[in-house]
Amino acid sequence: MSNAAGARPSLRERLNIRQRIRDRDTAVYGVLIIVALLFPLVTIYATGGTALVSHATRAGYWVLLAIGLNVVVGFAGLLDLGYAAFFAIGAYTYALLASPQLASSPAHHAIHINFWILIFGSLLMAALFGAVLGFPTLRLRGDYLAIVTLGFGEIVPQLFYNFDQWTGGINAVGLIDQPLLPAWIQGPWSGDGDFKVVSPFNFNTDPVAYYVLVCFLIAIAVLLVTNLYRSRLGRAWMAIREDEVAAAAMGINTVTTKLLAFGIGASFSGFAGAYYAADVALVSPDNFLFIVSITVLVMVVLGGMGNITGVIVGALVMYYLVFYLIPGLPENATSLASSIGLGSLNQSSGDWPGLGEETQRLNFIIYGAILVGMMLLRPQGLLPSRVREQELKHAAVQEEEAAVEQLHAT
Amino acid sequence: MALLELDGVDALYGRIQALRKVSITVDKGEVVALIGSNGAGKTTTLRTISGLMHPASGTIKFDGREITTTRPSKIVELGICQSPEGRRLFPRMTVVDNLVMGAYTRNDKPAIASDMDRVFTLFPRLKERRTQIAGTLSGGEQQMLAMGRALMARPKLMMLDEPSLGLAPILIETIFSIVREINSQGTTVLLVEQNANKALEVANRAYVLETGVIVQEGSGRELLASEAVQKAYLGM
Secondary structure, three states: OHHHHHHHHHHHHHHOOOOOHHHHHHHHHHHHHHHHHHHHHHHHHOOOHHHHHHHHHHHHHHHHHHHHHHHHHOOOOOOOOHHHHHHHHHHHHHHEEEEHHHHHOOOOOEEEEEEEHHHHHHHHHHHHHHHHHHHOOOOHHHHHHHHHHHHHHHHHHHHHHHHHHOOHHOOOOOOOOOEOOOOOOOOOHHHOOOOOOEEEHHHHHHHHHHHHHHHHHHHHHHHHHHHHHHHHHHHHHHHHHHOHHHHHOOOHHHHHHHHHHHHHHHHHHHHHHHHHHHOOOOOOOHOHHHHHHHHHHHHHHHHOOOOHHHHHHHHHHHHHHHHHHHHHHHHHHHHHHHHOOOHHOOEEOOOOOHHHHHHHHHHHHHHHHHHHHHHOOOOOOOOHHHHHHHHHHHHHHHHHHHHHHHHHOO | OOOEEEEEEEEEOOOEEEEEEEEEEEEEOOOEEEOOOOOHHHHHHHHHHHHOOOOOOEEEOOOOOEEOOOHHHHHHOOOOOEEEEOOOOOOOOOOHHHHHOOOOOOOEEEEEEEEHHHHHHHOOOHHHHOOEEEHOHHHHHHHHHHHHHHHOOOOOOEEEEOOOOOOOHHHHHHHHHHHHHHHHHHOOEEEOOHHHHHHHHHEEEEEOOOOOEEEEEEEHHHHHOOHHHHHHHHOO
16 A cells, blocks of 8 residues: 555645635636626616616525525535525515505504614524424435425415415515615716715615625625634534534534524525515515525536535526526527528417417426536536535546555455 | 443334343443444444433443433533444545544644644544545545544543444554554543454453343453354354
């Protein structure tokens, strides 16, 4: 075995990629920050409107959700298929306590709590329910846990439907209060050409304000999660993910550690929920169906489970795919066909519904094919965590080394 | 003085009785071996001690304190650490991170660092491989890491479950000499082994477990010489 050591320095260099990955994270954050800063300026200048900024704003709460779910799934390894439930709880907490809704409820009193306070209230509420869900699932693992969380994800929107005297049920909660700030600077990006200081400022007068807010929320979330990841608790989560029995044997209290994963993971979706309720100003149970949980999960897995930058990039890519590229396909296909002289394809005739309609029908197949293709090409995710990367890198080296060791053993 | 004392411990898996009135004592500074064939209840004994399962009846005392129903995290804090069967490393964490996990219940950073140095002195191979992820180590290295990780808790009692399992003979030799060295540095060891020969050589005392019952006990040497043990476990 000692002879094999000769080959090792270069081997170790190849394997010591911790540093390289950290550099990669720094680079990704740098790019993300620059893009985030330039995005509103460039798109408003180029398109003359704020539609794209609003799109980016909506992408922002998906990023928040993905960061939160990553704590549960990526760090602690607990497969959660009902994550949208916490998003719903966060959103409804804000919607009910900052709208006229409760005036028509048995309480007969509308409540209007300030956004800046209530966003933390929503966070706490979601965290609380995260822990509540955590309790019955503590003894479950893997598939069983996934099914219980799935059930929770189905129950919560139903509750919001059926407690309609409080929540308005299918009629949704509307007229939700907008965040206020004592002062704000408006400029060309707000629709009129002049720079002026507005005081007090209501968020609904400027879509860019929501964009700035979500960027701040994401920055806070990233700071928190990065520190958690490196903390004692973060290591305990990883240990539980790797081997729960061994983790218990190391003295980790697996009960509280798992509850904390659920609670903290859920708290980010509470954050996102309150923000979403304010931005959209209309919250209905339909916004929190199973597809939301799955989309967030896909963002996490596709981005690179366990890696924060990966998850952010995954959320942005998936948002673009699901809410921009795919819905826009029929229109783009139609105009492409016309421009290359195949306009006749756009007309429906006989069984052919026309290219636009056909593409519309194929939307989910295209979406599915893209997902399958991405997972085949990059099973480790777009930006995998350090460990994943090392595992894959190591597979080849490992074989080589096993051969060497076998040689020396004989 | 008895560091660990099991008194009439019964353990059940559902309706199957895995341990029947098992009584074991381990004195401070000893190496005690628990030998027996597959399914005799060796691992179950360790699991009841470390709190991963609780005995149906009987008591377990550690360091003068009853720990029969104490939860595992607390038991680690009290000073029992286990290198579990099959090693059970954290395969996707690095060697260093695995060792750090071993010291999870401790808060004294400088002491943890010096303990890590101690582990690296005992197992120079681990030092070479400190940034590698544990799942990619060889079998022998993984066993070393499992023992190193258990040491990081600075246990009063270290329990080793089948440390020789699946290792080449030369590595088994190394592992057992390290067990002796760890013991000479002041850690009491409770060793579970199928490799009775090796275990009895190292152990001061030993118990023979057969289908959940202690059938024989004595010093390592006595049992090595015992005809029954030779027949059943040493293949002589």
